[in-house]
Amino acid sequence: MDVFTLGEAMVCFSPTTGLLDAAAHLGCSVGGAELNTAIGLSRLGHHVQWTSRVSTDPLGSRLLAVLEAEGLTTNRIRRSPDLPTGLMLKDRPTTEARVLYYRRGSAASALTAEDVDEDAVSSARFVHLTGITPALGPGPAAAAERALAIAGAAAVPVSFDPNFRPQLWNERQAAALYRRLLPSVDHLLCNEAEARLITGHQDLDRAVSALADSxxxxxxxxxxxxGVTALCDGEQVRVPAWHVSDLVDSVGAGDAFNAGWLHSRLTGLGVRTGLRLAAFAAAQVVRHAGDYEGFPSATHIADWLAEHDRQPDPAPPQR
Structure with missing residues (x-):
């Protein structure tokens, strides 16, 4: 297996035209940070297992149908007859969508450490987690920490996106958890606000250095x-954003970036090429409505790579 991940996915309803408060018809899709990244990786040819819980309701069935169509391994998804599948509504007054979540008491909020398959985690080439899952409650937090502990014992590299959600918890709670997890994380994928939240440094370069020290x-x-500011094995790298002239919906861009970056690690690309590829993947998503629908295919990425540098990374230092 290439990548193990876990978290909550939700069914998403959004207006086919106009705004939510006046919409006569709603389109139906699915979304969720870890799931979006998992779909992105699967489209690039990687074997991905996504672990979660969904309801036996029709929305849960819709989710599973999408996952199976996208080629994800779903044998570790438990279905609950008593708890609903999470729901989100998306409004687009601008290209910055407004998202309303209805996830309290969802099936995924009942995740526990027992849902995490030790063999699946220890045999993966990467484990990808976000800060959303621990924010869903004690059970999901225990599941994320068990995955992290198994990965550490098996020397499986971990990528982590804080994905801070103020609807789920406050900054103090989130920052405390992020700081506790970071010593076990190999690849931190965050935004500027999260870098400052975790470190307390307003200067971005100081924040990045402090994060690397952790x-x-x-x-x-x-x-x-x-664009992107990175510190990779002590080397500072800056990469510009990929220009998008037809921006439609910014939701999912960070998840696509994560998928592009992990793809570059799994295929041995150089750091700068990997960051540029990730920025390119993010730019494709924002040109489409929906959290994952615009994720590029393996052919699309191969065509892009054919026009760019493909220098492999040097051997990483021993940890």
Whole structure:
């Protein structure tokens, strides 16, 4: 297996035209940070297992149908007859969508450490986690920490996106958990606000250095239109954003970036090429409505790579 991940996915309803408060018809899709990244990786040819819980309700069935169509391994998804599948509504007054979540008491909020398959984690080439899952409650937090502990014992590299959600918890709670997890993280994929939240430094360069000192070999700060600032194995790298002239919906861009970066690690690309590829993947998503629908295919990425440098990374230092 290439990548193990876990978390909550939700069914998403959004207006086919106009705004939510006046919409006569709603389109139906699915979304969720870890799931979006998992779909992105699967489209690039990687074997991905996503672990979660969904309801036996029709929305849960819709989710599973999408996952299976996208080629994800779903044998570790438990279905609950008593708890609903999470739901989100998306409004687009601008290209910055407004998302309303209805996830309290969802099936995924009942995740526990027992849901995490030790063999699946220890045999993966990467484990990808986000800060959303621990924010869902004690059970999901225990599941994420068990995955992290198994990965550490098996020397499986971990990527982590804080994905801070103020609807789920406050900054103090989130920062405390992030700081506790970072010594076990190899690849930190955050935004500027999260870098400052975790470190307390307003200066971005100081924040990046402090994050690297806390454990991750790769600290990558996604800065939207300002590109990417990274510190990878002690080397500072800056990459511009990929220009998008037809922006539709910014939701899912960070998840696509994560998928692009992990793809570059799994295929041995150089750091700078990997960051540029990740920025390119993010740019494709924002040209489409929906959290994952615009994720590029393996052919799309291969065509892009054919036009760019493909220098492999040097051997990483021993940890």
């Amino acid at each position: 454990g991750p070999r790769h600290v990558i700060v996604k800065r939207s239109a300002d």
